[in-house]
Amino acid sequence: MSFQSPASFAQFHSQGRHASYVRSMRSPGGILDLLEVQRPAGDMSRPAVPDIVLMVDLSGCSRVKGDLGGGRFDLATRRGTLALAAPDFATTVINEDSHRLRSLAFPLAQWQSALDEAAEGRFSFETSCIYGRVFDSAALRSAFRNLWSLCEDEGAPSRLLARAAGCEIFAELCRMGGAPFAPAKGGLAPWAERRCLELMQARLSEDIGLDELAAEAQLSSFHFARMFKKSIGVPPRVHLTRLRIERACELLERTDLSVTEIALEVGYSSNQVLARVFQRLRQMSPTDYRRAVRDPSRVYPAS
Template sequence: MTPRYSSFTQWFREGPFATYVRTVKSPGGFLNLMETAMPAVDMSDPAVPEIVLHYDVIGGFGINADLGAGRFSATSRPGDFLLTAPNFTNSVRVDSYHQIRSLAFPVAYWRQFFEDTADRTHSLDFGVLHRGTFTSPTIRSAQRQLWRLCDEEGAPSRLLAQAAGCEILAELCRLAGSPLASARGGLAPWAERRCLELMRERLSDDISLDELAAEARLSPFHFARMFKQSLGVPPRVYLTRLRVEKACELLEHTDIPVTEIALEVGYSSNQVLARVFLKHMRLSPSDYRRAVHDPVRSIALQ
């Protein structure tokens, strides 16, 4: 009897292709990320309650498959996407070596994000997108940034995963011909003020998009888009900015060890803080502290 799997990630980790899994990153049940590298293979994935978006890293393989909307054949190119329908036993044949990054969206969780949008009953079934390869600069950019931030910060935070998921699903809706209603303007001044206060108060927490949206009395989908209209960047980017600013303040005005500063601003270790800090400030936290405490000596040593 074929075992039942609760997720695509579980299937790959515990099923016959476990040896081909390179990386798994999961924030706890609402966006699972996995990278695999496999030879030519004939496989039939069991039905799982997720929609799974596959990104082709290197291209060049032929595929014959039924992902939920009828059988098709195609040759994949680098950057192409494949989308599997939820609760559907996929039939897939790949004819050569391939490297894939997969994002799995549990239907039970993400369906709630469609509340207060144009289509409250959206099933996360995207019709024609399940039949063939497709491209999307918007989704490609979002998933690349998501993986890059995961490499920098470890397992993605709830805010990072939820915001990226909203962006990707909204674009899938548009590509499938059922775009979500546009957000009307940015956040109200009171909502913007309260959300920023909450982000500052809880820098050390794994704050979620749901919590911020609730403060603004909006659905997560609408909140994410209205926040970007008001602040110019997505919530996850703004949170990183606040964390770096707070780290700079603590490095400048206290003698707190870097490890403690990392925890205070929401990072799991001083190594993670160092990667983020180096990217945004072009200095390590320790070098930044030395520079602000003794700028003359810092310049002389350069």
């Protein structure tokens, strides 16, 4: 029986019987999709999709058989096991147990240039030793966990977060896959650093993209992300968060704007999002911060 292939990994999981397995899904404008899926035992095969899909097993499975594009396998998985499914390949997966997965799906059209840059133009799915395989990587588990945690705080990832996280993950995938990979040797030129920092400050309320910052520095997104961290000491998304919280503090101190108005002013979708990020970085709520700075004689415990 013939069928039309879905346009993306996320689309496949939002339709038919697989939709009932999805526990959460977040997507930042087609850059990457984050899904958590509770899969029952049985046949979980899917048609080909034009996405590179990185999965982490959250529970383990006593036996999984299939083919993700790198040859057939028959093995047990444990919690934290990673798997990478090749794009444009109809995967076969049969689980002996129900289990829970988190997946990152990268549309190949969005990420091909980053792969080429990471591997100096010599990337190939055919020669990569981890594509279509089940494997382990503490670095990738950590990147996955950090991205998911940020999304739990802030909702759907910003374009800056999505692109920067993807560049970090692809750099590690290329390194593990045997592609030539050169570490960043230097940071941004002083003029490029100044212009990018000014742009971030001027557009705090917007969903600024890594591509826009990279264009300001006349660099590709992949190289810009690495060189920015070399210069500033933290990734672009971390620096932007710091700028936003610093500006929020100024507004809480000097204005009578509501927390909701301040959240929108510094680029967050709601007062709840601002409160979560503020609490994480300042160990108190925005409201308690405002009270503390306006009446220093009173002590407010961390909320």
